[in-house]
Amino acid sequence: MIAGAVSAAWLDLPLRRFVQDSRVQRAIVLRPDGKVLGQFGFQHAAEVKTACALAAAINASGKELGKQLDGRPFLGLHQGGRSQGVFMGACSAGGKECLLLAAFDRESTLGLVRLYFGEFRDSLGGADHSSLPREVPRDLESDLNSSLDALFGPLT
Amino acid sequence: MTSEYEAVVERIERQPGVIGAMLVGVEDGLVIAGAGSLGEGWEPAAALASSVFRRARVASADAGLGEAGFVRLEADRGHLCATSKGEIVLVAVANRNINLGRLRLEMLSAAEQI
Numbered sequence: 255m256i257a258g259a260v261s262a263a264w265l266d267l268p269l270r271r272f273v274q275d276s277r278v279q280r281a282i283v284l285r286p287d288g289k290v291l292g293q294f295g296f297q298h299a300a301e302v303k304t305a306c307a308l309a310a311a312i313n314a315s316g317k318e319l320g321k322q323l324d325g326r327p328f329l330g331l332h333q334g335g336r337s338q339g340v341f342m343g344a345c346s347a348g349g350k351e352c353l354l355l356a357a358f359d360r361e362s363t364l365g366l367v368r369l370y371f372g373e374f375r376d377s378l379g380g381a382d383h384s385s386l387p388r389e390v391p392r393d394l395e396s397d398l399n400s401s402l403d404a405l406f407g408p409l410t
Numbered sequence: 411m412t413s414e415y416e417a418v419v420e421r422i423e424r425q426p427g428v429i430g431a432m433l434v435g436v437e438d439g440l441v442i443a444g445a446g447s448l449g450e451g452w453e454p455a456a457a458l459a460s461s462v463f464r465r466a467r468v469a470s471a472d473a474g475l476g477e478a479g480f481v482r483l484e485a486d487r488g489h490l491c492a493t494s495k496g497e498i499v500l501v502a503v504a505n506r507n508i509n510l511g512r513l514r515l516e517m518l519s520a521a522e523q524i
Binding site: 334362363364365366368369 | 434435437438439440453454456457458460461464
């Protein structure tokens, strides 16, 4: 069983199902500003913090690159390695953009991850987001720290 | 050459009873070429078929049976057959009326074309 936590009930089942079906090793759902909503497979808050910051930066760069090349932002990203791959896709929850970042090894494939990401995206679209917390804009680090505290408890 | 890949899947798709045929990357599970009437089901079928084939290959090796050359999945309404050449899987989706022996021979022969 992969260790995981989410900050909102509506995300728990879709994320759990995505991880189990696609057989990814790790997954994070975050806002484009880096605020983490849920994760599976990470053991330490510091790892999540790093992954979220990098994912937010990659997403911002990819969006801008897409706009410059094609006039539209890219919606997904895949980086394949010899034994591991990373996938990032955009989805929407409660009218707000979310990103799912997943790392997978040879137990899965990009095709499987894309297939189950589609189901994850659809299930978020139909979920009850009434438990979405009202968001007060703050800086990236404050957002990251507060959401990590919610998932892992305060860092000591 | 994409046309060579398409010739392979079209050869299989012409078999009576075949609903669709496709070439899929073993490592990424993505469609290389496809022919038939799977509609929007191509990508899911490709991802799942390559996963089934990979797992069958591992199971076969783990059981000491050597490399899995041909995999057939029987379902209520038809069959899913797969064989590979290198890092490419040739997949056929067929209805219950298919002549499985003939399809198998065609697929093994077509895979050599890749």
